[in-house]
Amino acid sequence: MGKVKHILQTKGNSIFAVAPSVMVYEAIEIMCEKNIGGLLIVEEGRLVGIFTERDYARKIILKGKSSKETPISDIMTSNLVTVDSETTIEECMQVMVSCKIRHLPVxxxxxxxxxxxxxxxxxxxxxxxxxxxxxxxxxxxxxx
Incomplete structure (x- = not known):
């Protein structure tokens, strides 16, 4: 079975990221513009979290928060599951299913x-x- 590096070679390794201080609304705008479901949160070159459509639905909309007044750091997922480029696709599937996630930073x-x-x-x-x-x-x- 293939490896993560093969997926990155095919799709490219474009990374869309924002700083933890960015407001949720701005992050949603970027996700809409780029047609992506998740955005990485990077601080001083270090991966510190991920923000997904699921985070928005569960932590902003359902809790009645304002996306224009809430920094992404308040709701991002910081307990990250990551893989490396040598991870097999089968291993990625197992991780995604067992952790109930749809995005894996590499x-x-x-x-x-x-x-x-x-x-x-x-x-x-x-x-x-x-x-x-x-x-x-x-x-x-x-x-x-």
Missing amino acids: VDDGLLVGIISIGDVVRSVIDEQKVIIHHLETYITGQA
């Missing part, structure tokens, strides 16, 4: 190198299955 040797989503993982699995099916069809029909 950290190599202490440096943030990207982020993958459940969508990236599913796409990777489907692509790999297509290759296997093609190889099997070629083998069975003798077109090798």
Whole structure:
């Protein structure tokens, strides 16, 4: 099975991040503009948290807070689960399911190198299955 580095090679390792002092509203604007479901929180070059649509729904909307007056540091998830670029896709799936998360920051040797989503993982699995099916069809029909 493939590894996280293969996903990053395909999708790129663009990182969208903000400082902990940014207001939630601004973070939501960035997520909307970039069409992403999660935003990393970085302070002095160090990953300190993640903010997702789920955080917004549960910690702002349902609690009646103002997104224009709440710094993202107040509601970000700071107990992060991360993977490195050598982690297998299967391991990522297990982590995402067991931790009930949809985004995994990728950290190599202490440096943030990207982020993958459940969508990236599913796409990777489907692509790999297509290759296997093609190889099997070629083998069975003798077109090798």
